[in-house]
Amino acid sequence: MLSKRYCGIVLGALGVSMAGQAQDYLPVLQYHHVSASSPKSTSVTPEQFTEHMDYLKNAGFQVVDLRSALDDLKAHKPLPEKSVAISFDDAYRSIYQAGFPIMKERNFPFTVFINTEPVERHSRSFLTWEQMKEMEASGGVFANHTIRHPYMLRKEKGETDQDWLARMTHEVDTVEQLLNKHLGHSPKMLAYPYGESNRQIRDMMKDRGIMAFGQQSGVVSAESDFENLPRFPASGAYATLSTLKTKLNAKPMPLLSEETGGDFATDQPVSIRLTFKEGKYRLKDMACYVAGQGKASLNWVSKTEVVATANKPFGVGRGRINCTMPDNSGKHYYWYSNVWIRSSADQGYVSEKS
Structure with missing residues (x-):
């Protein structure tokens, strides 16, 4: 499996060199x-998924191994064009x-973030370790999604902050151990259940050399967290397909810095302060949208600095602001997103300062 992946990287690098892009x-x-x-909100039909994969293939996209591509980006190494x-x-x-037969037919690598509790109890709705091994032989990679898919920032009743952190550490470390036990290795990647994390959780990932994903939208670059x-x-x-095409043509927002006010929203409208890098951008065409509210108000405090503010506070749950801006070619959109949690007292969330 590893040799195939490395071959793919080498071939991809050769393609970049030959094309000069x-x-x-x-x-x-x-x-x-x-x-x-299955639930429509989290599903694609086999027909939709086939349409997506056919588009990637026919439009010349290069489907790459996720961990290898992240390593390259972090090291400032170029990826193949249209990765x-x-x-x-x-x-x-x-x-x-x-899904697997469709990707296998097109020779596309892919990553599955697994929560292991239903796998270990042999739920008929979840993958088996044997199926994962079969998928690995054709480009599949299996990574960490915790044991029980908890809200990682919520404490159980009577739990101290120390107890909570120990439980979250167990959720992460146990899956790493199971990946190594059953598959022989771990890619050291994790997707946060519900996309929720705070600085303590992110520091835990960093200490373990694990790259982790939230649920904000956008593209990864060397400057990403x-x-x-x-x-x-x-x-x-x-x-x-039209929505997919827009996202595939997205670029990272050219930011020098961002200020979000932290991971939690309050009873006041959220705002973000974005400072742009030097360059010629279509800043007047930037728009920010608040989930469930429409456009955010934009206050340009300087030529390269804007504050985007929601019109009203978020309700309990997760809320986000997405900002987009066309590039000078008009073919791509710069993209930025941030997610906040608005908690209620009965949910048991850890302190906002944790």
Whole structure:
């Protein structure tokens, strides 16, 4: 398996050299179920998934191994032009039954983030270790999605902060041990359940050399936070081909800095302060959208600095602001997203300062 992956990297590098073109960012697609009978909000039908994969192939996209591409980006090494990575969350058996044959036929590598509790109890709705081994032989990689898929920032009743952190450490380390036990290795990647993390959790990832993904949308670049990476959802409402094309043409927002106010929202509207790098950008064409609210108000405090503010506070749950801006060619959009958690007292979230 590793030799095939390395061969793919070498061939990709040769392709970059021959074409004289390269890419310094990576869109990562996120799927869950590949099924017509599972919840629509987290599913693509086999027909939709085939349409997506056919588009990638016919439009000349280079589907790359996720961990190898992340390593290259972090090391400032170029990726092949039109690189993209494919990922799945939750280890549903429909990935093996309906998704895997489609990717195998096209020779596409992919990553599945697995929560191991249903795998270990042999749930018929989830993958088996034997199926994972079979998928590994054709480009599949299996990574960490914790044991039980918890809200990682919520404490159980009566739990201290120390107890909570110990439980989260167990959730992460146990899956790493199971990956090594059953598959012989771990790619050292994790997807946060529900996309939720804080500085303590992200520091845990960094200490273990684990690259981790949230649920904010956008593309990965060398300047990304490799303990809180973005992906593009490609299921449910985001499964249309037109939506997919827009995301595949996204670039990282050219930011010098960002200020979000932390991981938690309050009873006041959230705001973000974005400072742009020097360059010629279509700043007047930038727009920011607040989940469930429409456009955010933009206050340009200088020629290269803007504050985007939501119109009203978020309700309890997760809220986000997405900002996009066309590039000078008009063919691509710069993309930025941030997610906040608005908690309620009965949910048991850890302190916002944790």
